[in-house]
Amino acid sequence: MAAALALAQPEADAFGQELDRIRAEVLAERGAEDARYIRTLITVHRALEAGGRAALAVSLLPPAWLAGTAMLTTAKILENMELGHNILHGQWDWMRDPAVHSTTWEWDFPTPAAAWKHTHNDLHHTWTNVVGRDRDLGYVALRMSEDQPWHPVHLLQPLYGGPLLAPLFEWAIALYDLEPEAVVQGRKSVRAFLGDLAGMARKAARQFTKDYVLFPLLAGPSALPCLLGNLTANVTRNIWAHTVIFCGHFPAGAESFTEDEIEGESRGEWYVRQALGSANIDGGPLLHILTGNLSHQIEHHLFPDLPSNRYAQIAPRVRKLCEKYGIPYTSGPLPRQYASTWARIWRLAIP
Amino acid sequence: MVGVLRHLARPVWQGAGRLTTPLLPDDFLTVVDPLWSARWPAGRVEVVRAETADATTLVVRVGRGWSGHRAAGQYVPVGVAVGGVLHWRTYSITTPPDGSGRFAITVRAIPDGRVSTHLAHRARPGETLRLGPVQGDFVLPDPPPARLLFLTGGIGITPVVAMLRALALRTGCRPDTVLVHSAPDADRVVFGGELRAMAARESGFTLYEHHTRREGRLDRARLDALCPDWAERETWACGPDGLLAFAERAWRDADARHRLHLERFRLPSLAAPGSGSGGHGGRVRFTRSGVETDADSATPLLDVGEAAGVVMPSGCRMGICHSCVSPLSAGRVRDLRTGDVHGEPGDLIQTCVSAACGPVHIDL
Numbered sequence: 197m198a199a200a201l202a203l204a205q206p207e208a209d210a211f212g213q214e215l216d217r218i219r220a221e222v223l224a225e226r227g228a229e230d231a232r233y234i235r236t237l238i239t240v241h242r243a244l245e246a247g248g249r250a251a252l253a254v255s256l257l258p259p260a261w262l263a264g265t266a267m268l269t270t271a272k273i274l275e276n277m278e279l280g281h282n283i284l285h286g287q288w289d290w291m292r293d294p295a296v297h298s299t300t301w302e303w304d305f306p307t308p309a310a311a312w313k314h315t316h317n318d319l320h321h322t323w324t325n326v327v328g329r330d331r332d333l334g335y336v337a338l339r340m341s342e343d344q345p346w347h348p349v350h351l352l353q354p355l356y357g358g359p360l361l362a363p364l365f366e367w368a369i370a371l372y373d374l375e376p377e378a379v380v381q382g383r384k385s386v387r388a389f390l391g392d393l394a395g396m397a398r399k400a401a402r403q404f405t406k407d408y409v410l411f412p413l414l415a416g417p418s419a420l421p422c423l424l425g426n427l428t429a430n431v432t433r434n435i436w437a438h439t440v441i442f443c444g445h446f447p448a449g450a451e452s453f454t455e456d457e458i459e460g461e462s463r464g465e466w467y468v469r470q471a472l473g474s475a476n477i478d479g480g481p482l483l484h485i486l487t488g489n490l491s492h493q494i495e496h497h498l499f500p501d502l503p504s505n506r507y508a509q510i511a512p513r514v515r516k517l518c519e520k521y522g523i524p525y526t527s528g529p530l531p532r533q534y535a536s537t538w539a540r541i542w543r544l545a546i547p
Numbered sequence: 548m549v550g551v552l553r554h555l556a557r558p559v560w561q562g563a564g565r566l567t568t569p570l571l572p573d574d575f576l577t578v579v580d581p582l583w584s585a586r587w588p589a590g591r592v593e594v595v596r597a598e599t600a601d602a603t604t605l606v607v608r609v610g611r612g613w614s615g616h617r618a619a620g621q622y623v624p625v626g627v628a629v630g631g632v633l634h635w636r637t638y639s640i641t642t643p644p645d646g647s648g649r650f651a652i653t654v655r656a657i658p659d660g661r662v663s664t665h666l667a668h669r670a671r672p673g674e675t676l677r678l679g680p681v682q683g684d685f686v687l688p689d690p691p692p693a694r695l696l697f698l699t700g701g702i703g704i705t706p707v708v709a710m711l712r713a714l715a716l717r718t719g720c721r722p723d724t725v726l727v728h729s730a731p732d733a734d735r736v737v738f739g740g741e742l743r744a745m746a747a748r749e750s751g752f753t754l755y756e757h758h759t760r761r762e763g764r765l766d767r768a769r770l771d772a773l774c775p776d777w778a779e780r781e782t783w784a785c786g787p788d789g790l791l792a793f794a795e796r797a798w799r800d801a802d803a804r805h806r807l808h809l810e811r812f813r814l815p816s817l818a819a820p821g822s823g824s825g826g827h828g829g830r831v832r833f834t835r836s837g838v839e840t841d842a843d844s845a846t847p848l849l850d851v852g853e854a855a856g857v858v859m860p861s862g863c864r865m866g867i868c869h870s871c872v873s874p875l876s877a878g879r880v881r882d883l884r885t886g887d888v889h890g891e892p893g894d895l896i897q898t899c900v901s902a903a904c905g906p907v908h909i910d911l
């Protein structure tokens with residue numbers, strides 16, 4: 197399937213060296229401006245969150261409900277992607293600030309940061325789109341590559357892969373990070389599973405209580421609209437995250453790989469695979485921030501720990517490099533990438 | 548009333564934490580004003596005052612998270628963002644504890660010094676600094692001894708000026724105090740004006756300035772001449788390595804080493820040039836596990852630790868996932884990707900792409 201993986205190793209390594217140079221340049225420039233960017237974003241998030249909560253406390257008034265829900269939704273989206281995802285990647289570890297660090301950050305998601313870092317940073321980013329290795333390739337439940345075996349249950353994937361999964365995305369990720377299938381396959385002990393389950397349940401309970409019990413109670417007469425506002429914010433964030441993430445690896449052009457193909461992979465070849473397995477979303481600065489710069493999925497997968505605000509800057513150079521080496525660079529506007537992802541979900545639902 | 552309030556504050560705070568989870572109420576306060584944070588104690592530079600050509604005093608207003616200081620002569624860890632990166636250095640507090648919610652430090656710029664040049668030349672009122680807990684035993688006993696000697700050099704005057712200021716505030720009987728201060732020339736005496744005025748004002752305080760440009764390094768003969776009874780005085784000394792080495796020798800020879808209290812501005816072991824630059828590895832200690840082993844300069848500390856049986860966090864093992872970051876508590880490491888040698892105590896390093904560069908302690 198992955199035609200361009202046929203790139204000879206010396207060429208792949210040359211490609212890798214050019215990318216390493218881009219990385220080195222960004223590292224050399226990284227400094228106070230970047231730090232200001234992330235700190236500003238943290239401030240914006242906290243202000244939107246506080247403003248949203250305050251407005252929802254009086255959300256019997258429809259304008260307050262609208263404003264509150266909009267602010268809280270935006271806050272949750274920023275918190276989840278541009279902050280949470282990227283900080284947990286270690287993109288801001290270089291600032292050495294324990295308050296903004298991958299080892300201390302916790303996010304507004306039921307899955308504990310530590311559990312997610314393992315399945316995402318380690319498994320997914322190392323084994324991107326390798327069938328049988330990258331659990332994110334369909335999240336164990338979906339068939340997203342022809343190389344994955346078909347089961348009758350996949351007939352239903354157009355249903356559970358989107359309409360069911362998207363609104364509940366945060367809870368699905370929490371379950372997924374427990375790696376239940378690894379217990380069945382004997383790769384994870386029951387004991388470890390139960391420990392993780394307890395940790396997740398503790399965190400999830402706090403998350404749930406906050407949005408669906410405490411804030412509504414505090415809102416008194418506005419309890420119901422407040423609860424609905426919180427629910428809307430969570431569900432919208434979930435659908436948005438699901439959309440962005442599915443558009444990152446599944447539109448036409450994003451390739452998957454077999455374990456045989458990556459045997460003895462060199463660093464250059466790893467870079468090639470990351471570029472081939474990812475897809476970008478075209479758009480303006482606002483779209484990029486709201487997607488946590490995962491609209492630059494290719495750049496993110498090549499350099500998962502470069503600060504996200506730098507992806508837009510290096511994207512044109514990465515694209516040129518890909519052209520130079522004949523490596524397809526998959527990119528398109530959101531509606532097209534989303535439609536393309538759905539085409540794949542439908543196509544692979546049948547054998 | 549205050550007691551009741553304090554009693555109530557805790558549950559209220561915990562309740563607020565239920566609303567801000569997974570963040571803490573503190574995380575919201577700190578974006579309004581870093582000084583409101585209890586979790587990350589901070590201070591704000593209020594006044595910047597040049598003392599000499601390369602030394603600057605910063606008056607810092609402290610936030611609510613800072614635990615305060617106990618006695619004149621102690622030092623405070625200061626976290627300074629330089630180029631977006633937080634660096635920690637320690638500075639002696641030059642003001643006695645006075646409950647004003649402020650303290651001062653005086654920083655001398657070291658050529659090419661990352662933090663000192665920033666604080667001495669580029670810091671402006673309004674800059675936020677992180678603060679660590681005050682430490683140090685370089686303090687006077689209470690009550691102070693009847694006769695005492697301070698021996699200082701250069702910027703080493705800082706902890707001592709705090710003590711002198713504290714003594715000047717004492718009511719009643721003051722000790723007979725001698726300060727022998729060594730500096731290149733009169734202009735480079737940090738706090739020169741204040742010290743001279745103090746000497747003119749206070750009968751019990753004698754100041755001897757030793758100017759090395761003209762008189763060379765301070766030696767035993769000169770010390771005998773300035774302060775004949777030095778060996779009988781309880782002595783506090785702070786200054787460059789050379790001065791402290793001289794003091795240790797002189798006081799030991801006079802059988803008075805127990806009367807000499809020293810403050811060093813850098814640890815001799817880590818300051819030794821070349822200790823961090825060689826192409827060889829070093830002895831690695833995993834402090835919490837109590838394991839020690841040898842490492843060469845090409846093997847990632849992750850592998851070294853694992854081979855020695857330490858439980859090492861890890862993930863991709865190729866420098867991308869940051870699952871392996873661990874606190875470095877001493878020594879320096881080489882980034883195997885770039886060859887760069889780096890590391891300061893407290894740094895979080897990626898063990899999978901870092902090799903030992905000299906002796907290393909890791910907090911695992």
Ligand SMILES: Cc1cc2nc3c(=O)[nH]c(=O)nc-3n(C[C@H](O)[C@H](O)[C@H](O)COP(=O)(O)OP(=O)(O)OC[C@H]3O[C@@H](n4cnc5c(N)ncnc54)[C@H](O)[C@@H]3O)c2cc1C
Binds near residue numbers: 638654662814
């Ligand atoms: C207990 C204690 C109290 C201190 N109090 C003060 C104080 O009141 N005022 C003050 O100005 N400094 C004080 N220091 C020193 C201060 O902590 C820093 O070490 C100093 O400011 C240099 O930091 P830097 O980042 O500029 O230098 P770096 O960038 O870390 O080092 C630059 C170069 O300077 C050398 N160097 C590092 N530290 C010193 C040093 N202390 N003397 C000479 N060369 C050095 C390094 O080997 C290196 O070659 C104190 C240190 C300690 C341990």
Ligand code: FES
Binds near residue numbers: 871
């Ligand atoms: S184990 Fe992945 S960065 Fe070290």
